[in-house]
Amino acid sequence: MAEIADTALSDNRLADAKRLHEARATRTRRFLLSPAILTIGIVGLFPLTITMIYSVLSPGTYGGVTWELSGEAYIQFLFERDIFDDTLTFSGSYLQIYGRSIGLAFVTTIGALLIGFPTAYFIASKPREQRNLWLFLITLPFWTNLLIRTYAMLLIIRDEGIINLSLMGIGIVEQPVSILYTDTAVFMGLIYSYLPFMVLPLYASLEKLDFRLVEAAYDLYANRLQVLRRVIIPMAKPGIVAGCILVFIPGLGAYITPELLGGGKHLMIGNLIALQFGSSRNWPFGSAAALILMAVVMVALLVYIRNAGKEGARHG
Amino acid sequence: MADTTAPLPAAAKRRRPMADLKKQPGFNQIAWGCIFILYAPIIVLIAFSFNDNRSVVLWTEFSFRWYVEAFGNEGIRKATIVSLEVAAVATVFSTIFATMAALATTRTQPFKGQTLAYAIINQPLMIPEIVTAVSTLAFFSLIKQLTGVNGIGYLMLAHTVFCIPFAYMPIRARLEDMNLTMEQAAADLYAPPLQVFRRVTLPLLMPGIVAGAMLAFVVSLDDVIITLLVAGPGETTLPIYILGQIRRGITPEINAVSTLLLGLSIAFVTLFFLLGRRRK
Known part of the structure; x- marks a missing residue:
């Protein structure tokens, strides 16, 4: 009897101690998390609400906003208002900028995938010691200044750049090929900027590839193309989706690349938004444009999450 | 189908050594x-x-002519100092915050709000930089209007925010590699929690913290878009200075400054890479 009472007592005490321990752990965790969460929450996330509010206000004369409710920013996105009689006519010029940005980001994503996939596969098939060096070489540009890399791109593709000088030197062309300030230049710049974003997630999933499966496929008389299509690519699918998202989102919001390589005529969403907060002094319209960009990004992220969820369900 | 009945020599020819099989x-x-x-x-x-x-x-x-000219340029010198100041402050705060957050989110039982905490810490990576930049600008201008307080502190705060996830990544990775046995041993020897942290956890975590700080520093030093919108007059960082010069025309001086900035980033990241390799 005494023994039973004793264990019951210690059980009780154990539960108490556990509860106390948990309460303390929660308190510590809150204390440790709060600086990061509060800083990001207040300075990083909360301002998005302000952007939302600003988008339905009226622009101030010298930038900023006046606190007057207005849907003008969203109307302006689709229509042009006549200065004299206030009538609205449909105008696709802003839609066109969004269309071009989405198109450029999409083509960049495909291009980066076509270059990135073979590269990631090549690295994954290397012996372990060599892989790190290759990864380092791919990652290094990612950490260097995007502005400077874009500037370096500008140096080689302009009319007096190395590409044109060599082409004319060999005698392939008489006149320099004008690449700079075209959509092609922006596309080249975007690929160059975001290629590492594609290679790294692809590598992460290809690294886990069990090459015995490849061997098994060959044993079953698959040819190289079939092995690639039926074995390697399906296994790398999570990496492909992640890589595409990581290239598409920053590509869509790119500012520096179109600014330097596209010139004034080839605006992308990022430049349009920055312009409204700069010389155009139309903060509400800039806010609306930023929110519409966010909406496009959210759609892309939802596609990603749905894909990732399906993937998880299949493996889990 | 036809392949299954193929003669033996053809099948034997298909079987190549493993290394070759991997090739495409x-x-x-x-x-x-x-x-x-x-x-x-x-x-x-x-x-x-x-x-x-x-x-x-x-x-x-x-x-070295352009380097000499670059060093003699007042604008470049000023911009470099602003860049280093902002990067230093952002690195210190983001690394401390990221270390605390990593300690809270790793090596624990799953807790309520864990996914939310991850999402918040990583949000600077999910939202396009231009959107963050204009939101931050709108927020700061509102605060400036309400309080009348100006200064470079705003820029430092904005940098701290986007540096946190970069500092967090290596610190978290390092923590996940450390098991709790050392800390438990110390606790068994009656070390109070704070002493366990100072004498055991912190020294073991140091390589991760240093790596995180280096990434945060590089990311802050390289930022253009957020700085471009948030920085006030007289807060020109080196990348913003370079952008202004490029818009005016290409000079060899820009090449020299760019090379220096590039060299700095490469040096840091190489160090980071070597640090990671020694660990293994």
Whole structure:
């Protein structure tokens, strides 16, 4: 009897101690998390609400906003208002900028995938010691200044750049090929900027590839193309989706690349938004444009999450 | 179908050694092409920064001329100091915050709000930088209007926010590699929690913290978009200065400054890479 009472007592005490321990752990965790969460929450996330509010206000004369409710920013996105009689006519010029940005980001994503996939596969098939060096070489540009890399791109593709000088030197062309300030230049710049974003997630999933499966496929008389299509690519699918998202989102919001390589005529969403907060002094319209960009990004992220969820369900 | 009845020699020919099986035609060349694409422009830029010619087109002679001019340039010196100040402050705060957050989110039972905490910490990576930039600008201008307080502190705060996830990544990775046995042993020997942290956890975690700090520093030093919108007059950082110069026209001086900034980032990241390798 005494023994039973004793264990019951210690059980009780154990539960108490556990509860106390948990309460303390929660308190510590809150204390440790709060600086990061509060800083990001207040300075990083909360301002998005302000952007939302600003988008339905009226622009101030010298930038900023006046606190007057207005849907003008969203109307302006689709229509042009006549200065004299206030009538609205449909105008696709802003839609066109969004269309071009989405198109450029999409083509960049495909291009980066076509270059990135073979590269990631090549690295994954290397012996372990060599892989790190290759990864380092791919990652290094990612950490260097995007502005400077874009500037370096500008140096080689302009009319007096190395590409044109060599082409004319060999005698392939008489006149320099004008690449700079075209959509092609922006596309080249975007690929160059975001290629590492594609290679790294692809590598992460290809690294886990069990090459015995490849061997098994060959044993079953698959040819190289079939092995690639039926074995390697399906296994790398999570990496492909992640890589595409990581290239598409920053590509869509790119500012520096179109600014330097596209010139004034080839605006992308990022430049349009920055312009409204700069010389155009139309903060509400800039806010609306930023929110519409966010909406496009959210759609892309939802596609990603749905894909990732399906993937998880299949493996889990 | 027809293949299954193929004669034996053909099947034997198909069986190649493992290393060869991994190969896909053309992948090799594309990988080298990828490296070429990534490095050719940078190498051209670096090479021409040592060229003793104003035209930036033809190579004449090796010289440090543009570096000397860059160092003598008041604007570049000022911008460098602003850049270093902002990066230093952002690095210190983001690394401390990231270390605390990593300690809270790793090596614990799953807790309520864990996914939310991850999502918040990583949000600077999910939202396009231009959106963050204009939101932050709107927020700060509102605060400036309400309080009348100005200064470089705003820029430092904005940098701290986007540096946190970069500092967090290596610290968290390092913590996940550490098991709790050392800390438990110390606790068994009656070390109070704070002492366990100072004498055991912190020294073991140090390589991760240093790596995180280096990434945060590089990311802050390289930022353009957020700085461009948030920085007030007199808060020109080096990348913003370079952007202004590029808009005005290409000079070899920009090549020299760019090369220096590039060199700084490369040095840090190489150090980070070597630090990670020694650990293994």
